[in-house]
Amino acid sequence: MQPFRLRKITIKTIARGLVTITVFIVLWELIIWGTSIPHYLLPGPMEVLRAWGKWSEVILQHASVTLLEIVLGLIIGTMVGIVSATIIAQVRAARRWLLPVLVVSQAIPVFAIAPLLVMWLGYGIASKIAMAALIIYFPVTASFLDGLRRTDPGWLDLVQIMTSKTSGNSWAALRLVRVPAAMPSLASGIRVAAAVAPIGAVVGEWVGSGAGLGYLMLHSNARTQIDVMFAALVTLAVIAVALYFTVDWLMRHLVAWQSDTFS
Amino acid sequence: MLLQSTTKVSESVESSESLTGRHAIVLKNLGFRRNGLLLFDGLSEQFSAGETTCILGVSGVGKSSLLRVIAGLLPDPEFGSACDEDGRSLRGRIAYMAQDDLLLPWANVFRNVTLGCRLRGDDIDDDNARELIQLVGLAEHVEALPHTLSGGMRQRVALARTLMEKRPIALLDEPFSALDALTRYQLQSLVAELFRGRTVVIVTHDPVEALRLGHSIRVMYGRPALLSEPMRLGGQPPRDPTAPKVASLQRELLNRLGISPAEV
Structure with a gap:
Protein backbone atom coordinates (compact mmCIF):
# COMPACT_ATOMS: atom_id res chain seq x y z
CA MET A 1 0.00 0.00 0.00
CA GLN A 2 1.36 3.39 -0.96
CA PRO A 3 1.72 5.48 2.17
CA PHE A 4 0.13 8.82 1.59
CA ARG A 5 0.61 11.99 3.49
CA LEU A 6 -0.91 15.42 3.35
CA ARG A 7 1.34 18.43 3.37
CA LYS A 8 1.91 20.35 6.52
CA ILE A 9 -1.31 21.94 7.69
CA THR A 10 -1.24 25.72 7.53
CA ILE A 11 -3.87 28.44 7.76
CA LYS A 12 -3.73 28.53 3.97
CA THR A 13 -4.56 24.83 3.58
CA ILE A 14 -7.44 25.17 6.01
CA ALA A 15 -8.71 28.26 4.20
CA ARG A 16 -8.52 26.49 0.85
CA GLY A 17 -10.42 23.54 2.28
CA LEU A 18 -13.16 25.83 3.59
CA VAL A 19 -13.47 27.52 0.20
CA THR A 20 -13.82 24.16 -1.56
CA ILE A 21 -16.45 23.02 0.91
CA THR A 22 -18.39 26.27 0.55
CA VAL A 23 -18.36 26.00 -3.25
CA PHE A 24 -19.52 22.40 -2.94
CA ILE A 25 -22.41 23.36 -0.64
CA VAL A 26 -23.48 26.21 -2.94
CA LEU A 27 -23.43 23.83 -5.94
CA TRP A 28 -25.45 21.33 -3.95
CA GLU A 29 -28.04 24.00 -3.10
CA LEU A 30 -28.13 25.10 -6.76
CA ILE A 31 -28.78 21.55 -7.94
CA ILE A 32 -31.65 21.19 -5.46
CA TRP A 33 -33.04 24.56 -6.54
CA GLY A 34 -32.58 24.10 -10.29
CA THR A 35 -33.74 20.50 -10.67
CA SER A 36 -36.74 18.66 -9.41
CA ILE A 37 -34.97 15.93 -7.48
CA PRO A 38 -37.47 14.84 -4.81
CA HIS A 39 -36.45 15.73 -1.27
CA TYR A 40 -36.67 12.15 -0.10
CA LEU A 41 -33.78 11.33 -2.46
CA LEU A 42 -31.55 14.36 -1.94
CA PRO A 43 -32.22 16.90 0.78
CA GLY A 44 -30.70 20.37 0.51
CA PRO A 45 -27.87 21.49 2.75
CA MET A 46 -30.17 23.68 4.80
CA GLU A 47 -32.51 20.76 5.41
CA VAL A 48 -29.60 18.64 6.59
CA LEU A 49 -28.49 21.42 8.89
CA ARG A 50 -32.00 21.72 10.27
CA ALA A 51 -32.18 17.95 10.82
CA TRP A 52 -28.83 18.11 12.59
CA GLY A 53 -30.13 20.83 14.90
CA LYS A 54 -33.29 18.94 15.62
CA TRP A 55 -31.62 15.58 16.22
CA SER A 56 -28.28 16.75 17.51
CA GLU A 57 -28.60 14.97 20.84
CA VAL A 58 -29.37 11.62 19.21
CA ILE A 59 -26.71 12.09 16.54
CA LEU A 60 -24.01 13.03 19.06
CA GLN A 61 -24.89 10.08 21.24
CA HIS A 62 -24.53 7.68 18.32
CA ALA A 63 -21.42 9.52 17.15
CA SER A 64 -19.75 8.97 20.51
CA VAL A 65 -20.33 5.22 20.16
CA THR A 66 -18.81 5.18 16.68
CA LEU A 67 -15.88 7.34 17.77
CA LEU A 68 -15.16 4.98 20.65
CA GLU A 69 -15.24 2.00 18.28
CA ILE A 70 -12.90 3.71 15.83
CA VAL A 71 -10.39 4.86 18.45
CA LEU A 72 -10.29 1.53 20.30
CA GLY A 73 -10.04 -0.35 17.01
CA LEU A 74 -7.22 1.94 15.94
CA ILE A 75 -5.31 1.41 19.17
CA ILE A 76 -5.79 -2.35 19.28
CA GLY A 77 -5.10 -2.89 15.58
CA THR A 78 -1.98 -0.73 15.75
CA MET A 79 -0.62 -2.51 18.80
CA VAL A 80 -1.24 -5.97 17.39
CA GLY A 81 0.27 -4.85 14.08
CA ILE A 82 3.41 -3.51 15.78
CA VAL A 83 3.89 -6.72 17.74
CA SER A 84 3.34 -8.89 14.65
CA ALA A 85 5.75 -6.89 12.52
CA THR A 86 8.40 -7.01 15.24
CA ILE A 87 8.11 -10.77 15.61
CA ILE A 88 8.14 -11.33 11.86
CA ALA A 89 11.17 -9.09 11.44
CA GLN A 90 13.11 -10.62 14.30
CA VAL A 91 12.25 -14.31 14.32
CA ARG A 92 13.27 -16.21 11.22
CA ALA A 93 10.75 -19.01 11.75
CA ALA A 94 7.93 -16.46 12.11
CA ARG A 95 9.03 -14.81 8.91
CA ARG A 96 8.92 -18.08 7.02
CA TRP A 97 5.64 -19.34 8.42
CA LEU A 98 3.59 -16.24 9.13
CA LEU A 99 4.50 -13.83 6.36
CA PRO A 100 2.87 -15.85 3.53
CA VAL A 101 -0.26 -16.32 5.65
CA LEU A 102 -0.35 -12.60 6.37
CA VAL A 103 -0.15 -11.75 2.69
CA VAL A 104 -2.72 -14.34 1.62
CA SER A 105 -5.07 -13.25 4.41
CA GLN A 106 -5.36 -9.93 2.63
CA ALA A 107 -7.17 -11.69 -0.21
CA ILE A 108 -10.15 -12.25 2.12
CA PRO A 109 -12.35 -9.14 2.06
CA VAL A 110 -12.76 -7.99 5.64
CA PHE A 111 -16.37 -7.05 4.86
CA ALA A 112 -17.14 -10.68 4.14
CA ILE A 113 -16.37 -11.73 7.68
CA ALA A 114 -18.28 -8.87 9.29
CA PRO A 115 -21.44 -11.00 9.83
CA LEU A 116 -19.25 -13.64 11.43
CA LEU A 117 -17.74 -11.11 13.82
CA VAL A 118 -21.18 -9.88 14.79
CA MET A 119 -22.28 -13.45 15.39
CA TRP A 120 -19.25 -14.18 17.55
CA LEU A 121 -18.86 -10.91 19.39
CA GLY A 122 -22.45 -9.76 19.53
CA TYR A 123 -24.31 -6.60 18.58
CA GLY A 124 -22.32 -4.40 20.97
CA ILE A 125 -19.20 -2.42 20.26
CA ALA A 126 -16.83 -5.41 20.53
CA SER A 127 -17.57 -6.66 17.01
CA LYS A 128 -17.10 -3.14 15.56
CA ILE A 129 -13.81 -2.65 17.38
CA ALA A 130 -12.67 -5.99 16.01
CA MET A 131 -13.76 -4.93 12.54
CA ALA A 132 -11.88 -1.64 12.70
CA ALA A 133 -8.81 -3.33 14.20
CA LEU A 134 -8.88 -6.01 11.52
CA ILE A 135 -9.13 -3.56 8.65
CA ILE A 136 -6.14 -1.52 9.85
CA TYR A 137 -4.02 -4.48 10.95
CA PHE A 138 -2.51 -5.10 7.55
CA PRO A 139 -1.48 -1.55 6.61
CA VAL A 140 0.11 -1.07 10.03
CA THR A 141 1.92 -4.42 10.02
CA ALA A 142 3.07 -4.10 6.41
CA SER A 143 4.42 -0.58 6.79
CA PHE A 144 6.19 -1.22 10.08
CA LEU A 145 7.67 -4.48 8.78
CA ASP A 146 8.85 -2.67 5.70
CA GLY A 147 10.54 -0.07 7.88
CA LEU A 148 12.17 -2.70 10.09
CA ARG A 149 13.56 -4.55 7.09
CA ARG A 150 15.01 -1.48 5.46
CA THR A 151 17.36 -0.30 8.19
CA ASP A 152 20.33 1.53 6.68
CA PRO A 153 22.94 -1.24 6.17
CA GLY A 154 25.61 1.20 7.36
CA TRP A 155 23.94 1.37 10.77
CA LEU A 156 23.80 -2.41 10.94
CA ASP A 157 27.53 -2.57 10.11
CA LEU A 158 28.20 -0.15 12.93
CA VAL A 159 26.08 -2.21 15.34
CA GLN A 160 27.86 -5.37 14.27
CA ILE A 161 31.31 -3.91 14.94
CA MET A 162 30.25 -2.28 18.20
CA THR A 163 28.70 -5.45 19.61
CA SER A 164 31.30 -7.82 18.09
CA LYS A 165 28.48 -10.02 16.87
CA THR A 166 28.21 -11.67 13.50
CA SER A 167 25.07 -9.79 12.61
CA GLY A 168 23.40 -6.55 13.54
CA ASN A 169 20.11 -8.24 14.42
CA SER A 170 20.18 -8.34 18.23
CA TRP A 171 17.29 -7.15 20.38
CA ALA A 172 19.41 -4.21 21.53
CA ALA A 173 19.93 -3.26 17.90
CA LEU A 174 16.20 -3.60 17.35
CA ARG A 175 15.39 -1.31 20.25
CA LEU A 176 18.09 1.29 19.71
CA VAL A 177 18.38 1.38 15.94
CA ARG A 178 15.88 -0.56 13.87
CA VAL A 179 12.62 0.38 15.63
CA PRO A 180 13.41 4.12 15.75
CA ALA A 181 14.54 3.93 12.13
CA ALA A 182 11.23 2.31 11.18
CA MET A 183 9.12 5.00 12.90
CA PRO A 184 8.52 7.07 9.74
CA SER A 185 7.22 3.96 7.96
CA LEU A 186 5.06 3.08 10.93
CA ALA A 187 3.73 6.64 11.01
CA SER A 188 2.66 6.30 7.35
CA GLY A 189 0.91 3.06 8.18
CA ILE A 190 -0.92 4.59 11.13
CA ARG A 191 -2.02 7.52 8.96
CA VAL A 192 -3.55 5.08 6.49
CA ALA A 193 -5.10 3.24 9.44
CA ALA A 194 -6.68 6.44 10.75
CA ALA A 195 -8.25 6.99 7.34
CA VAL A 196 -9.71 3.47 6.98
CA ALA A 197 -10.64 2.63 10.59
CA PRO A 198 -14.00 4.50 10.35
CA ILE A 199 -14.92 2.28 7.39
CA GLY A 200 -14.43 -0.81 9.55
CA ALA A 201 -16.53 0.52 12.40
CA VAL A 202 -19.42 1.67 10.18
CA VAL A 203 -19.51 -1.55 8.16
CA GLY A 204 -19.67 -3.41 11.46
CA GLU A 205 -22.60 -1.25 12.52
CA TRP A 206 -24.43 -1.86 9.25
CA VAL A 207 -24.20 -5.60 9.66
CA GLY A 208 -25.82 -5.57 13.05
CA SER A 209 -25.91 -3.12 15.91
CA GLY A 210 -28.12 -1.11 18.23
CA ALA A 211 -26.08 2.09 18.29
CA GLY A 212 -23.59 4.15 16.31
CA LEU A 213 -23.79 6.40 13.27
CA GLY A 214 -23.98 3.41 10.92
CA TYR A 215 -26.99 2.16 12.85
CA LEU A 216 -28.56 5.61 12.82
CA MET A 217 -28.10 5.85 9.05
CA LEU A 218 -29.75 2.47 8.45
CA HIS A 219 -32.51 3.33 10.86
CA SER A 220 -33.31 6.71 9.31
CA ASN A 221 -32.98 5.20 5.83
CA ALA A 222 -35.64 2.65 6.68
CA ARG A 223 -37.93 5.45 7.84
CA THR A 224 -37.05 7.61 4.80
CA GLN A 225 -35.66 10.31 7.06
CA ILE A 226 -33.10 11.14 4.42
CA ASP A 227 -32.19 14.42 6.09
CA VAL A 228 -31.21 12.63 9.33
CA MET A 229 -29.24 10.12 7.31
CA PHE A 230 -27.31 12.94 5.67
CA ALA A 231 -26.78 14.64 9.01
CA ALA A 232 -25.29 11.40 10.37
CA LEU A 233 -23.13 11.05 7.27
CA VAL A 234 -21.76 14.58 7.64
CA THR A 235 -21.04 13.89 11.30
CA LEU A 236 -19.15 10.74 10.33
CA ALA A 237 -17.13 12.69 7.77
CA VAL A 238 -16.23 15.32 10.36
CA ILE A 239 -15.13 12.61 12.82
CA ALA A 240 -13.02 10.89 10.15
CA VAL A 241 -11.31 14.09 9.07
CA ALA A 242 -10.70 15.25 12.64
CA LEU A 243 -9.29 11.85 13.52
CA TYR A 244 -7.00 11.87 10.51
CA PHE A 245 -5.56 15.28 11.31
CA THR A 246 -5.14 14.43 14.99
CA VAL A 247 -3.25 11.27 14.13
CA ASP A 248 -1.23 13.11 11.49
CA TRP A 249 -0.26 15.72 14.08
CA LEU A 250 0.73 13.02 16.57
CA MET A 251 2.80 11.18 13.97
CA ARG A 252 4.57 14.37 12.98
CA HIS A 253 5.65 14.80 16.59
CA LEU A 254 6.66 11.17 16.83
CA VAL A 255 9.15 11.57 14.00
CA ALA A 256 10.04 15.18 14.64
CA TRP A 257 13.69 14.31 14.06
CA GLN A 258 12.84 13.57 10.46
CA SER A 259 13.21 17.15 9.38
CA ASP A 260 12.54 18.18 5.81
CA THR A 261 16.26 18.35 5.11
CA PHE A 262 16.83 14.80 6.28
CA SER A 263 16.63 12.23 3.54
CA MET B 1 41.39 24.65 20.78
CA LEU B 2 43.32 22.03 18.86
CA LEU B 3 46.48 22.52 20.89
CA GLN B 4 44.48 22.20 24.05
CA SER B 5 42.96 18.95 22.94
CA THR B 6 46.36 17.59 21.91
CA THR B 7 47.83 17.61 25.38
CA LYS B 8 44.70 16.25 26.95
CA VAL B 9 44.43 13.33 24.62
CA SER B 10 48.02 12.23 24.76
CA GLU B 11 47.50 11.91 28.50
CA SER B 12 44.43 9.78 28.17
CA VAL B 13 46.04 7.62 25.46
CA GLU B 14 49.11 7.00 27.56
CA SER B 15 46.99 6.11 30.56
CA SER B 16 45.22 3.36 28.64
CA GLU B 17 48.03 1.04 27.64
CA SER B 18 45.66 -1.60 26.37
CA LEU B 19 44.93 0.64 23.41
CA THR B 20 48.55 0.66 22.25
CA GLY B 21 49.73 -2.92 22.77
CA ARG B 22 50.40 -5.67 20.26
CA HIS B 23 47.60 -4.92 17.86
CA ALA B 24 49.16 -5.19 14.43
CA ILE B 25 46.89 -6.29 11.62
CA VAL B 26 48.14 -9.35 9.80
CA LEU B 27 46.47 -10.46 6.59
CA LYS B 28 47.02 -14.08 5.67
CA ASN B 29 46.36 -14.95 2.08
CA LEU B 30 43.25 -12.79 2.04
CA GLY B 31 40.96 -12.96 -0.95
CA PHE B 32 37.56 -11.50 -1.72
CA ARG B 33 35.16 -11.73 -4.62
CA ARG B 34 32.34 -9.29 -5.30
CA ASN B 35 29.69 -10.06 -7.92
CA GLY B 36 31.94 -12.77 -9.32
CA LEU B 37 34.83 -10.35 -9.68
CA LEU B 38 37.99 -11.21 -7.80
CA LEU B 39 38.83 -7.91 -6.09
CA PHE B 40 41.96 -9.14 -4.34
CA ASP B 41 43.54 -12.49 -3.87
CA GLY B 42 46.31 -13.93 -1.75
CA LEU B 43 47.01 -10.72 0.12
CA SER B 44 49.54 -11.39 2.87
CA GLU B 45 50.44 -8.13 4.47
CA GLN B 46 51.04 -6.57 7.83
CA PHE B 47 49.97 -3.17 9.13
CA SER B 48 52.24 -2.18 11.99
CA ALA B 49 50.93 -1.85 15.50
CA GLY B 50 50.59 1.64 16.87
CA GLU B 51 51.02 3.27 13.49
CA THR B 52 48.78 4.80 10.89
CA THR B 53 48.78 3.10 7.52
CA CYS B 54 47.11 4.88 4.63
CA ILE B 55 45.84 2.76 1.79
CA LEU B 56 45.69 4.85 -1.33
CA GLY B 57 44.03 3.79 -4.54
CA VAL B 58 41.61 4.74 -7.26
CA SER B 59 37.86 4.25 -6.79
CA GLY B 60 36.65 0.69 -7.17
CA VAL B 61 40.02 -0.95 -6.66
CA GLY B 62 38.74 -2.71 -3.53
CA LYS B 63 40.05 -0.50 -0.73
CA SER B 64 36.75 -0.34 1.11
CA SER B 65 36.14 -4.05 0.65
CA LEU B 66 39.57 -4.78 2.13
CA LEU B 67 38.72 -2.65 5.14
CA ARG B 68 35.32 -4.31 5.51
CA VAL B 69 36.91 -7.77 5.35
CA ILE B 70 39.34 -6.77 8.11
CA ALA B 71 36.43 -5.39 10.13
CA GLY B 72 34.63 -8.72 9.78
CA LEU B 73 31.71 -7.12 7.95
CA LEU B 74 32.02 -9.42 4.97
CA PRO B 75 31.75 -12.73 6.75
CA ASP B 76 32.85 -14.81 3.82
CA PRO B 77 36.14 -13.68 2.45
CA GLU B 78 36.78 -16.35 -0.08
CA PHE B 79 39.86 -17.42 1.77
CA GLY B 80 42.39 -16.22 4.26
CA SER B 81 41.84 -14.17 7.35
CA ALA B 82 42.84 -11.07 9.26
CA CYS B 83 44.26 -11.38 12.75
CA ASP B 84 46.91 -9.84 15.00
CA GLU B 85 50.58 -10.84 15.17
CA ASP B 86 49.76 -13.53 17.72
CA GLY B 87 47.17 -15.04 15.40
CA ARG B 88 44.21 -13.91 17.51
CA SER B 89 41.00 -12.67 15.97
CA LEU B 90 40.53 -8.92 15.80
CA ARG B 91 36.90 -9.15 16.83
CA GLY B 92 36.00 -6.72 19.60
CA ARG B 93 39.15 -4.65 19.09
CA ILE B 94 38.02 -2.67 16.09
CA ALA B 95 36.37 0.71 15.80
CA TYR B 96 35.09 1.72 12.38
CA MET B 97 34.32 5.04 10.80
CA ALA B 98 32.93 5.50 7.31
CA GLN B 99 32.54 8.34 4.86
CA ASP B 100 28.90 8.52 5.88
CA ASP B 101 28.79 9.67 9.52
CA LEU B 102 26.10 7.02 10.25
CA ARG B 167 39.29 0.02 20.66
CA PRO B 168 43.02 -0.33 19.89
CA ILE B 169 42.40 -0.63 16.15
CA ALA B 170 40.64 2.01 14.10
CA LEU B 171 39.55 1.46 10.50
CA LEU B 172 38.61 4.66 8.72
CA ASP B 173 36.99 4.37 5.31
CA GLU B 174 37.45 7.66 3.45
CA PRO B 175 36.32 9.46 6.58
CA PHE B 176 36.54 12.99 5.22
CA SER B 177 35.98 12.72 1.50
CA ALA B 178 32.54 14.33 1.70
CA LEU B 179 33.83 17.42 3.48
CA ASP B 180 35.13 20.73 2.21
CA ALA B 181 38.90 21.23 2.11
CA LEU B 182 39.20 23.36 5.24
CA THR B 183 37.02 21.13 7.42
CA ARG B 184 38.86 18.11 6.09
CA TYR B 185 42.17 19.67 7.08
CA GLN B 186 40.97 20.37 10.62
CA LEU B 187 39.58 16.90 11.05
CA GLN B 188 42.75 15.28 9.74
CA SER B 189 44.73 17.07 12.44
CA LEU B 190 42.23 15.92 15.03
CA VAL B 191 42.45 12.30 13.87
CA ALA B 192 46.24 12.36 13.92
CA GLU B 193 46.20 13.59 17.52
CA LEU B 194 43.37 11.52 18.88
CA PHE B 195 44.42 8.17 17.44
CA ARG B 196 48.11 8.53 18.22
CA GLY B 197 49.55 5.24 19.44
CA ARG B 198 46.76 3.10 18.05
CA THR B 199 46.81 0.89 15.00
CA VAL B 200 44.98 2.86 12.35
CA VAL B 201 44.21 2.01 8.75
CA ILE B 202 42.83 4.86 6.67
CA VAL B 203 41.51 4.19 3.21
CA THR B 204 41.62 7.23 0.97
CA HIS B 205 41.89 8.33 -2.63
CA ASP B 206 43.50 11.61 -1.64
CA PRO B 207 47.34 11.53 -1.80
CA VAL B 208 47.57 14.68 0.33
CA GLU B 209 45.47 13.09 3.06
CA ALA B 210 47.67 9.98 3.00
CA LEU B 211 50.79 12.15 3.27
CA ARG B 212 49.37 14.16 6.16
CA LEU B 213 48.21 11.23 8.23
CA GLY B 214 50.23 8.09 7.44
CA HIS B 215 53.33 6.72 9.07
CA SER B 216 53.42 4.66 5.93
CA ILE B 217 51.46 4.59 2.70
CA ARG B 218 50.44 1.55 0.70
CA VAL B 219 49.13 1.94 -2.80
CA MET B 220 46.41 -0.51 -3.81
CA TYR B 221 46.39 -1.24 -7.54
CA GLY B 222 45.53 -3.78 -10.19
CA ARG B 223 42.94 -6.56 -10.42
CA PRO B 224 43.07 -8.70 -8.43
CA ALA B 225 44.52 -5.84 -6.40
CA LEU B 226 47.92 -5.83 -4.75
CA LEU B 227 49.41 -3.53 -2.14
CA SER B 228 52.66 -1.76 -2.94
CA GLU B 229 55.61 -2.00 -0.59
CA PRO B 230 55.08 0.43 2.28
CA MET B 231 56.34 3.90 1.54
CA ARG B 232 57.71 4.98 4.91
CA LEU B 233 57.36 8.64 5.80
CA GLY B 234 59.54 10.14 8.50
CA GLY B 235 58.30 12.29 11.34
CA GLN B 236 55.03 12.47 13.16
CA PRO B 237 51.69 13.06 11.52
CA PRO B 238 49.92 15.37 11.01
CA ARG B 239 52.37 16.72 8.49
CA ASP B 240 52.25 20.14 6.94
CA PRO B 241 51.28 19.45 3.33
CA THR B 242 53.09 22.57 2.15
CA ALA B 243 56.46 21.52 3.60
CA PRO B 244 58.97 20.99 0.79
CA LYS B 245 59.70 17.46 1.93
CA VAL B 246 56.03 16.50 1.81
CA ALA B 247 55.73 18.06 -1.61
CA SER B 248 58.57 15.93 -2.93
CA LEU B 249 56.98 12.87 -1.35
CA GLN B 250 53.78 13.74 -3.12
CA ARG B 251 55.64 13.74 -6.43
CA GLU B 252 57.06 10.33 -5.64
CA LEU B 253 53.62 9.08 -4.63
CA LEU B 254 52.03 10.29 -7.85
CA ASN B 255 54.82 8.50 -9.72
CA ARG B 256 53.95 5.32 -7.88
CA LEU B 257 50.29 5.80 -8.73
CA GLY B 258 51.42 5.83 -12.33
CA ILE B 259 50.99 9.53 -13.01
CA SER B 260 53.96 10.95 -14.88
CA PRO B 261 55.29 14.45 -14.07
CA ALA B 262 53.98 15.67 -17.43
CA GLU B 263 50.41 14.95 -16.34
CA VAL B 264 50.71 16.71 -13.00
Missing part, protein backbone atom coordinates in the same frame (compact mmCIF):
# COMPACT_ATOMS: atom_id res chain seq x y z
CA LEU B 103 24.64 9.14 13.03
CA LEU B 104 21.20 8.14 14.24
CA PRO B 105 19.02 11.11 13.30
CA TRP B 106 16.62 10.67 16.23
CA ALA B 107 19.38 10.58 18.85
CA ASN B 108 21.23 13.64 20.14
CA VAL B 109 25.00 13.98 20.04
CA PHE B 110 25.49 12.43 23.46
CA ARG B 111 23.32 9.42 22.68
CA ASN B 112 25.04 8.92 19.34
CA VAL B 113 28.47 9.01 20.95
CA THR B 114 27.42 6.47 23.58
CA LEU B 115 25.61 4.18 21.13
CA GLY B 116 28.18 1.39 21.49
CA CYS B 117 27.87 1.31 25.29
CA ARG B 118 24.09 1.28 25.07
CA LEU B 119 24.08 -1.51 22.48
CA ARG B 120 26.34 -3.66 24.62
CA GLY B 121 24.44 -2.80 27.80
CA ASP B 122 27.64 -1.40 29.35
CA ASP B 123 27.57 1.33 31.94
CA ILE B 124 27.82 4.67 30.24
CA ASP B 125 30.86 6.66 31.30
CA ASP B 126 29.11 10.01 31.24
CA ASP B 127 32.20 12.10 31.99
CA ASN B 128 34.29 10.35 29.38
CA ALA B 129 31.63 10.83 26.73
CA ARG B 130 31.33 14.53 27.51
CA GLU B 131 35.10 14.88 27.52
CA LEU B 132 35.35 13.32 24.06
CA ILE B 133 32.55 15.52 22.75
CA GLN B 134 34.48 18.49 24.08
CA LEU B 135 37.71 17.24 22.49
CA VAL B 136 36.13 17.21 19.07
CA GLY B 137 34.90 20.74 19.72
CA LEU B 138 31.19 20.13 20.22
CA ALA B 139 30.81 20.87 23.94
CA GLU B 140 27.96 23.25 23.20
CA HIS B 141 26.08 20.71 21.09
CA VAL B 142 25.82 17.75 23.46
CA GLU B 143 22.02 17.78 23.23
CA ALA B 144 21.78 18.70 19.54
CA LEU B 145 20.13 16.45 16.99
CA PRO B 146 22.30 15.53 13.99
CA HIS B 147 20.22 17.36 11.40
CA THR B 148 20.93 20.63 13.15
CA LEU B 149 24.69 20.17 12.64
CA SER B 150 26.88 20.81 9.62
CA GLY B 151 28.58 17.97 7.73
CA GLY B 152 31.90 18.67 9.44
CA MET B 153 30.29 18.73 12.88
CA ARG B 154 28.49 15.49 12.18
CA GLN B 155 31.75 13.85 11.22
CA ARG B 156 33.23 15.16 14.48
CA VAL B 157 30.43 13.39 16.34
CA ALA B 158 31.26 10.22 14.43
CA LEU B 159 34.87 10.70 15.46
CA ALA B 160 33.90 11.03 19.13
CA ARG B 161 31.74 7.92 18.80
CA THR B 162 34.68 6.01 17.30
CA LEU B 163 36.95 7.12 20.16
CA MET B 164 34.29 6.27 22.75
CA GLU B 165 34.60 2.66 21.66
CA LYS B 166 38.11 2.52 23.21
